[in-house]
Amino acid sequence: MEDIAGIDPAVVAEVERETSELLSALIQIDTSNPPGDETRVAEFMQSWFAARGLHGEIAGEPADRASFVLTLDSGKPGPSLLLLAHEDVVPANAPDWQVPPFSGLIRDGYVWGRGAVDIKNLVAAHAVATARIAASGGPAAGRLVYACTADEEEGSIGGARWLVEHRPDLIRTDYVINEGGGHFLERGGRRVYILESGEKxxxxxxxxxxxxxxxxxxxxxxxxxxxxxxxxxxxxxxxxxxxxxxxxxxxxxxxxxxxxxxxxxxxxxxxxxxxxxxxxxxxxxxxxxxxxxxxxxxxxxxxxxxxxxxxxxxxxxxxxxxxxxxxxxxxxxxxxxxxxxxxxxxxxxxxxxVGPVVRGNSSPYPSPLSAAIQKTLTEHVPEAELANSHSVGFTDSNWFRAAYPDTIAYNFAPHLVETYDEVTPRYHNVDERILVRDLAFQSLFAERVALELLS
Ligand SMILES: [Zn+2]
Structure with a gap:
């Protein structure tokens, strides 16, 4: 298994253990949308953070479609960053799978189950990153916000859209990192990571x-x-x-x-x-x-x-x-x-x-956030190059860009080992799974980008 340049293998092992245990537990809470019923994930994350002395808020309507938001405020002036991911998943037809889709089984170096790459992996990776930052004294400047939100896969009535409209006090930040980009392609000897600064x-x-x-x-x-x-x-x-x-x-x-x-x-x-x-x-x-x-x-x-x-x-x-x-x-x-x-x-x-017309939007690129992503990526994957692109599908980043014109939202959750061609066919598909090493890398990466930006 590839080492992560510049990170102590003992830290990598610890983050692998923490993120894979958390992801496994999250997969076992079936949040297939419809109906979603995501409040169980919001409550689970509230308890998970509370056990680490960190207290966040459950917010959203209706009551069974709630999100969870937690803030680490340095008390010093500086930028604010939101680490965002959604709690719901698409349904799974169990007989088609090699393993029960809501088992959260950890086997052969992977965490298996619905949501393993879309996108409970990021709910877990961002949580561990946030908890590690808090344990080391919090961000040096500005504010770090963690959110896992309901209702992304179908409808988008509750969740991120609701928070953007009703709770800017909780959720509005200068920068957002969300699901979508971060996969890499290898072509002609290059290793190119896709950053999504906009979407259709x-x-x-x-x-x-x-x-x-x-x-x-x-x-x-x-x-x-x-x-x-x-x-x-x-x-x-x-x-x-x-x-x-x-x-x-x-x-x-x-x-x-x-x-x-x-x-x-x-x-x-x-x-x-x-x-x-x-x-x-x-x-x-x-x-x-x-x-x-x-x-x-x-x-x-x-x-x-x-x-x-x-x-x-x-x-x-x-x-x-x-x-x-x-x-x-x-x-x-x-x-x-x-x-x-x-x-x-x-x-x-x-x-x-058919349904509401939703216009695509994009954030400026490059920006201080893309600079922090580029710097962190180069430190840990020296051969990596970053390419700006747009998502061809929909993500919750759209609501943030539409409602808060100054917010820069990028989709970026990088993998270390498995390529775009290996990972993306697993979205909304059978046998969804993520390498434990990639899961830990997503967490360590989010931690280091946040520390870089909020310094
Ligand atoms: Zn998703």
């Missing part, structure tokens, strides 16, 4: 395609809503959407694409689309990481017809489409592109948004 928003929509009723034994010359829906799908997926090449992808291309000619073509909007296809043939993982950062895409996912029988033409077909917007873009652009794509298509359609 969602503008999911439903197209209602209207048609004429009738007996299906008689061919309908026009007005068959199913045929209209097929034309709509074809037009949407073959429409060339505008390419946006910005700071969310620049450093990934620069550091991870090793062929100079391909790198250049990926940077030019006129050649980037063909270049992405070439990249996908050479390195599909990397292409999958970069392509969503080049703008939005229409991904049709659900088709529903109101026909009551095979022999009846439907009057209505609903086509649901997933669509994610880059930070700085909005749903009006999505609407314009849908209209352009469907211009001239023989179908009678209307659009409605």
């Amino acid at each position: 928003g969602t503008a999911q929509f439903r197209l209602i395609i209207k048609g004429e009723a009738g007996h299906a034994s008689v061919p309908l010359r026009s007005g068959n809503a199913v045929v209209g829906a097929a034309r709509v799908v074809d037009a949407l997926i073959s429409h060339e959407l505008p390419l946006v090449i910005d700071g969310s992808s620049e450093e990934l291309v620069q550091l991870l694409v090793d062929a100079p000619a391909l790198r250049e073509r990926l940077r030019d909007p006129k050649t980037a689309r063909a270049a992405l296809h070439e990249l996908a043939r050479r390195d599909v993982q990397l292409a999958d990481m970069i392509e969503p950062l080049y703008g939005f895409a229409f991904s049709p996912t659900i088709v529903h017809s109101n026909s009551v029988a095979v022999n009846v033409y439907p009057t209505r077909v609903e086509l649901s489409v997933d669509c994610r917007m880059l930070a700085g873009h909005d749903e009006q652009e999505v609407l314009t592109e849908v209209r352009t794509a469907l211009d001239g298509v023989e179908a009678d359609w209307d659009l409605e948004w």
